[in-house]
Amino acid sequence: MPVQSSSRTVLAEWFREHATPLTTLDPEQPLDDLEGLREIVGDARVVAVGEGAHFVEEFSRARQRVLRFLAERCGFTVFAMEFGFSEAFPLDRWLRGEGDDGDLVNVSRAATEWGAADLLHWLRHHNRTSAHPLRFAGIDVPEAGGALRPALEPVADYLREVDPDALRLVDTALEVSDRFLRGCGSGAAAGPAWAGLPEAEQNELTATLARLLLRLRAAEPLYVSHSGQSRFDIARRRVEAACHTDYMFQAMHALLSGRGLTADLSVREIYMAESVRWHLERAEPGARIVLAAHNSHIHKTEMKLGGGLTALPMGRHLQRMLGQDYRTVALVHTADHVPEMYPDQSAAVGFTLAEARLEPAEPGSVEGALTDAGLADRITLTDLRHTPRDAQGAPLLHSIRSQSSSLSTPVPEAFDAVIAVPTVTRDRTVRF
Numbered sequence: 446m447p448v449q450s451s452s453r454t455v456l457a458e459w460f461r462e463h464a465t466p467l468t469t470l471d472p473e474q475p476l477d478d479l480e481g482l483r484e485i486v487g488d489a490r491v492v493a494v495g496e497g498a499h500f501v502e503e504f505s506r507a508r509q510r511v512l513r514f515l516a517e518r519c520g521f522t523v524f525a526m527e528f529g530f531s532e533a534f535p536l537d538r539w540l541r542g543e544g545d546d547g548d549l550v551n552v553s554r555a556a557t558e559w560g561a562a563d564l565l566h567w568l569r570h571h572n573r574t575s576a577h578p579l580r581f582a583g584i585d586v587p588e589a590g591g592a593l594r595p596a597l598e599p600v601a602d603y604l605r606e607v608d609p610d611a612l613r614l615v616d617t618a619l620e621v622s623d624r625f626l627r628g629c630g631s632g633a634a635a636g637p638a639w640a641g642l643p644e645a646e647q648n649e650l651t652a653t654l655a656r657l658l659l660r661l662r663a664a665e666p667l668y669v670s671h672s673g674q675s676r677f678d679i680a681r682r683r684v685e686a687a688c689h690t691d692y693m694f695q696a697m698h699a700l701l702s703g704r705g706l707t708a709d710l711s712v713r714e715i716y717m718a719e720s721v722r723w724h725l726e727r728a729e730p731g732a733r734i735v736l737a738a739h740n741s742h743i744h745k746t747e748m749k750l751g752g753g754l755t756a757l758p759m760g761r762h763l764q765r766m767l768g769q770d771y772r773t774v775a776l777v778h779t780a781d782h783v784p785e786m787y788p789d790q791s792a793a794v795g796f797t798l799a800e801a802r803l804e805p806a807e808p809g810s811v812e813g814a815l816t817d818a819g820l821a822d823r824i825t826l827t828d829l830r831h832t833p834r835d836a837q838g839a840p841l842l843h844s845i846r847s848q849s850s851s852l853s854t855p856v857p858e859a860f861d862a863v864i865a866v867p868t869v870t871r872d873r874t875v876r877f
Contacts, residue, residue: 452841453808455833457817464815467824470866472509472567479514481826482774485862486519489772490733491721493760495740495860497777498848500560500784500798502870504776507824508737509564511774511864515735516577523728524568525582527738529555530720531596531683533583540569540581555588560875582734584720584759586686586713590632590693591794593622596686600657603680607671608664614657618687621650632690632713633788633795636697647695654691658684675727682723689716701788710756717742718762740775741847744859748852760859775860777846779812779821780869781805785849798875801849810844811856815865822867829857 468478486492494511496504515521526533532555538544539552549565550557556565572578587595601615624646625638639647661668661681668677689712696709717738725734738759741748745764748756763771785801806812815821833841842856845863 452833452835453813453817456809456814456841457819459833460814460818460820460827464818464820464825464827464865467826467864470503470506470510470824472506472513474510476510476514476518479511479826480518481828482511482514482862483519485774485828485830486515486772487769489767490725490770491736491763491767491772492521492734493736493738493743493763493771493773495738495743495773495775497740497775497846498783498869499739499786500872500875501778502872503778503866503868505560505564505872507776507864507866509567512579512735512737513571515733516571516579517575519733520577520731521733521735522577522579523582523724523732523734524579525584525721525724525734525736526561527585527589527717527742528561528583529585529587529589529595530583530686531587531599533581534679536565536583537581540565541572541578542569558876560872562874579735580728582720582724584717584724584736584738586632586690586693586716588629588631590690590697590713591629591635592626593687593690594619594626596683596690600680600683600687603672603676607668608660611657611660614653614660618650618653618657621646621653629793629795631794631796632693632697633701633786634790634793635795636694636699636701637790637795639694640698640702651691654684654688658688678723678727682720686716689713705755708754708757711758714742714756714759715762717759718766721759721763722766739847740777740845740860741852743773744775744852744854745771745773746854746859749854773860773862775811775845775863777811777863777865778869779806779815779865779867783846783849783869784871798871800871803846803849806846807844807851809841810846810851811842811863811865812846813844814842820865823865824867825865827863827865829860829862832857 465481494508536553597615604612625642629635692712699705742758743760745760748758781803782800784798786796789797840855840857844851844853845856
């Protein structure tokens, strides 16, 4: 179509003019080529840095480099990650120097198994040697919705001190969850496992967690008098994580069964967004957060897959909460393949990881525009906020890859900037 051809040419010319070449993905190299980020970030208190697919080495290296730039040159003080809220507290202590360098596997099994070990070892070294150390914060439900113990076991320790009579609620929740969560490593495995429980036990778990949360809320003054506000706030947030995770068991099962409710997966997204705000409100004055999560979590528009509303992403909620204090940087690639997660209930984590071959990037996509501009073989940074629009004001850029599929969305409304890499290498440190 002539109109489509014209739009494609306009986008290609625009990217040729506005995309800034980057020199390297090596996080230890000089950072001057990233100075274009400074104006994009501005005074924002939270800057999210995404990835177009999980388990890609190039995305990890690019994000690590951006993290270093934002810490050293823009004054960011906290690194938050798509990582369990509860599990992050011992990891933060290790990253700030507690214990020995070789202790990571004991401090966080999840970090070592899911490919974050190199980043975290680098961050521990950075905190020891840099004038710009970073606190670490988790924002997610435990094990991406695949467990309850990482959230509830510390709550049990807390209740033994401040309210032993309430311990039975935690014990009941763990007894029920252990009947189906043993061996689960993610929400993809937990949903189908939950469906195997008798309905009475499903309801018992939900009711018990609701009673536990209501008790904490009602008895807050008593708890705080025994433990202080900070410890209470952490315990309550952990119970909230368990409640959101319990909801996600049903939501994930329904999604995999083809019976999901509209926007049902938003339950995890709102928990992550509220966790970011939780950390921001309790951080030192002037704190600024670098937030690392998948592009599908950080973008500021609705997520629609298969024509229906799938989720209101964390970024959509953060945009409502923070306005211009929230900025997003997508990471994409122009390769013809990508690691993909395929549902597999025989696998411990609920999926297997294999290379997926990709169709050529479609017109109107970020990747297609970069290819048309002759930039597919380069590392680039592009400010997306002023990309071309049609006569009705709609962005010409309306698609971006997500894993092995594409997300249809007005791209400049979803992301403030994009970093593109030309190659994709599967992260071989992932242990599943």
